[in-house]
Amino acid sequence: MKVFNGIPASAGIASGCTFVYRDIIPDIPRYSIGNTNSEWERLLKAVAKSEEQCRELYELAGREMGREQADIFQAHLIMLQDPELLSQLKNRLETIRLNIEWVVWDTSRDLSQKLMNASDPAFRERASDITDVSQRLIKNLMEAPRNRFSLADLDTDVILVAHDLLPSDVLVMNKAHVKGLAMDEGSRTSHTAILARAFNVPAVLGLSTFSEEVSDGQLLALNGSTGVVVLEPDKRTLIRHQQEEKELREQTDKLGALKDLPAQTTDGYQVSLKANIELPEEAAQALQYGAEGIGLYRSEFLFLEPGKFADEETQFSAYTQVIAAMGNLPVTIRTVDMGGDKALPGFQSIDEKNPLLGWRAIRFSLAQPELFKVQLRAILRASVGGNVRIMFPMISGVEELEQALALLELARSECRAKGQRFSENIETGVMIEIPSAAMTADILAEKAGFFSIGTNDLIQYSLAVDRGNEKVGYLGDPSHPAVLRFIKNTIDAAHNQGIKAAMCGELAGDPWAAALLLGLGLDEFSMAASSIPIVKYIIRNTSMEICRNIAQECMRERTIGGVKAVIRKWMSRTSAKNI
Numbered sequence: 189m190k191v192f193n194g195i196p197a198s199a200g201i202a203s204g205c206t207f208v209y210r211d212i213i214p215d216i217p218r219y220s221i222g223n224t225n226s227e228w229e230r231l232l233k234a235v236a237k238s239e240e241q242c243r244e245l246y247e248l249a250g251r252e253m254g255r256e257q258a259d260i261f262q263a264h265l266i267m268l269q270d271p272e273l274l275s276q277l278k279n280r281l282e283t284i285r286l287n288i289e290w291v292v293w294d295t296s297r298d299l300s301q302k303l304m305n306a307s308d309p310a311f312r313e314r315a316s317d318i319t320d321v322s323q324r325l326i327k328n329l330m331e332a333p334r335n336r337f338s339l340a341d342l343d344t345d346v347i348l349v350a351h352d353l354l355p356s357d358v359l360v361m362n363k364a365h366v367k368g369l370a371m372d373e374g375s376r377t378s379h380t381a382i383l384a385r386a387f388n389v390p391a392v393l394g395l396s397t398f399s400e401e402v403s404d405g406q407l408l409a410l411n412g413s414t415g416v417v418v419l420e421p422d423k424r425t426l427i428r429h430q431q432e433e434k435e436l437r438e439q440t441d442k443l444g445a446l447k448d449l450p451a452q453t454t455d456g457y458q459v460s461l462k463a464n465i466e467l468p469e470e471a472a473q474a475l476q477y478g479a480e481g482i483g484l485y486r487s488e489f490l491f492l493e494p495g496k497f498a499d500e501e502t503q504f505s506a507y508t509q510v511i512a513a514m515g516n517l518p519v520t521i522r523t524v525d526m527g528g529d530k531a532l533p534g535f536q537s538i539d540e541k542n543p544l545l546g547w548r549a550i551r552f553s554l555a556q557p558e559l560f561k562v563q564l565r566a567i568l569r570a571s572v573g574g575n576v577r578i579m580f581p582m583i584s585g586v587e588e589l590e591q592a593l594a595l596l597e598l599a600r601s602e603c604r605a606k607g608q609r610f611s612e613n614i615e616t617g618v619m620i621e622i623p624s625a626a627m628t629a630d631i632l633a634e635k636a637g638f639f640s641i642g643t644n645d646l647i648q649y650s651l652a653v654d655r656g657n658e659k660v661g662y663l664g665d666p667s668h669p670a671v672l673r674f675i676k677n678t679i680d681a682a683h684n685q686g687i688k689a690a691m692c693g694e695l696a697g698d699p700w701a702a703a704l705l706l707g708l709g710l711d712e713f714s715m716a717a718s719s720i721p722i723v724k725y726i727i728r729n730t731s732m733e734i735c736r737n738i739a740q741e742c743m744r745e746r747t748i749g750g751v752k753a754v755i756r757k758w759m760s761r762t763s764a765k766n767i
Contacts, residue, residue, distance in 0.1 A: 200390030202368030296322030443721035483714020503566035549582030564599035629681035643693025707739025
C-alpha cells in the first residue's frame with residue numbers, strides 16, 4: 189500500500205481499478221524546406237480543420253454542461269484565430285526555414301515554457317491551452333490519429349490516471365465510467381479541474397510522478413476532498429474508505445437541502461455567504477452551492493499573455509460574463525493583484541529579494557495609472573449589467589486608497605466623455621490584509637464602502653511567516669491572538685462607520701472558525717464555493733448568543749492552544765460535530 193498526497197481539485201470519494209491514459213504524441217519530423225509558401229498553406233489548412241474541431245467541442249460542451257465550460261473551447265478557437273500567434277509562426281517559419289510541424293512545436297514550446305516558469309500557478313495553467321491547440325495543429329498537419337484509444341470508448345468503471353489531460357480529453361471521456369481522476373499535473377483552478385467539477389468527478393491533481401508508478405488494473409482509493417490517493421489499499425483501509433464514501437454521499441444530500449435556505453442562526457441573526465472565484469466559468473458553480481454572490485473575483489487570470497496587459501474589451505467581456513451569470517446578486521471584483529510573487533511578464537523590471545513585500549497589487553496599479561484605468565473602465569462599463577463592487581488589494585494606508593479612488597474618478601470621466609454607460613452607485617471597498625490597514629481601519633472606513641479581510645496575507649504579514657515555506661508555514665495559524673485582534677479591530681472600525689465587514693481569506697471557509705467569526709461580528713463570509721454548505725449548516729445550528737460567548741472567550745485567551753481549546757469545546761457540544 190502506498191499513500192500519495194496531491195491537490196484536492198474536485199470533491200468526492202471514489203475507489204476502483206485504474207486505467208492509465210498515455211497519449212501517444214507522434215514523433216515530429218524536422219527537415220529543411222525551400223518554399224515557405226507551401227508550408228504556410230499547409231498550416232492554414234490545419235488551422236481551418238482545428239477550428240472546425242474546436243467548434244464541435246464548444247457545441248458539445250454547451251450541450252453537456254453550459255456556456256461557462258464551453259468557453260474553454262471558445263478560447264482555443266480564439267487562439268487559433270489570433271493574428272499575433274499566426275504572425276509569430278510565420279516569422280519563425282521564414283527565419284529557420286524548417287517544416288511547419290516543427291515550427292508549431294518549437295513556437296508552442298517557447299510560449300509554454302515562459303508560462304510554466306512563472307511563479308503564479310495561473311500562468312502555468314494557461315500552458316495547457318497552448319499545448320492543446322498546438323498538439324491539435326500538429327496532428328492535423330501530420331494526419332495522425334488522436335490516440336491509440338479514445339477516452340470516449342471506456343466501457344467499464346475506472347479511476348482514470350494520467351500525467352496530464354487536455355480539456356478536450358476531459359470533455360470527450362465517457363463520464364459514466366470515469367469514477368475518479370488522478371493526475372500528475374494541474375491545480376484546482378486548471379481547466380481540467382473546472383471540467384471535473386462540472387462533471388462531479390472526484391479529482392486529485394498535482395501528484396508529481398504518480399502516473400509512472402501505476403499500472404492498469406491496480407486498486408486505487410481516491411479522496412478529492414482531501415487530496416489523498418491510496419494505491420493498492422489494504423483491506424482495513426479500503427473498508428474505511430468505502431465507509432467515508434457512503435458518509436460523504438449522505439452528508440452531501442443533507443447539506444444540499446440547505447442550498448436555498450438563508451445562513452441564519454437559531455435566534456434569527458442572518459449573514460451572507462458568497463463565493464471566491466478565479467475564472468468566469470466558476471460563477472455558475474457558485475450558484476449551485478447556494479452562493480449569495482461573488483465576494484472575491486480575482487481578476488489576475490486575464491493578465492496571462494507574456495508582455496501584454498489584457499485590453500479593455502477582453503476585460504469587459506470577462507466581467508460581463510460573471511455579472512450575467514450572477515443576475516442581481518453582488519459581484520465584488522478585486523483589481524489586479526499582480527507583481528511580487530505573481531510576476532507579470534514584461535512589467536517586472538527589478539529582481540526583488542522580497543517579492544511579497546514588493547511591487548505588487550495596488551502598488552503596481554498605482555505605478556501604471558493608464559493600465560489601471562483600462563481595468564477600471566472595463567469594470568465600470570460592465571457594471572450596467574448587474575450589482576458590481578470594486579475592491580482594492582493590499583492597501584496599507586489611506587493615501588493609497590485616495591489615489592486609487594482618484595483614478596477611479598478619472599476612469600468615470602473618460603467613460604462619460606466616450607458616452608459609455610456605467611452604474612453611478614458602485615461601492616468601492618478595501619481588502620484588509622496588511623497590519624497597518626487593520627490598525628488604521630477606523631481611518632480607512634471613512635472613505636471605504638466596505639471592508640473585506642484577506643486572512644491569507646494578513647496572517648503571514650502579522651506573524652512574519654512565509655506560508656509557502658514548509659519550514660515555518662506551520663506557524664501561520666489564524667488562531668493566534670494577534671490575528672484575532674486584527675480581525676476584531678477591523679470589524680469594529682467598519683461597524684462604527686456604518687459599513688459592512690466581510691472576509692474573503694481561507695479562514696472564512698473554515699467550519700471550525702464559523703462561530704468565532706460570527707461572534708466577532710463578521711457580516712459576510714466569502715469562500716471556495718464548495719465550502720458554503722458546511723459553513724451554512726454550522727451557522728444554522730448555533731445561536732448568535734453562543735457565538736458571542738465563544739468570541740469573548742477566545743479574545744481572552746493568551747495562546748493559540750487556548751483559542752483552539754475554546755473552539756473544540758464548543759464543537760463537541762453542538763450538532764456540528766457530526767459533519
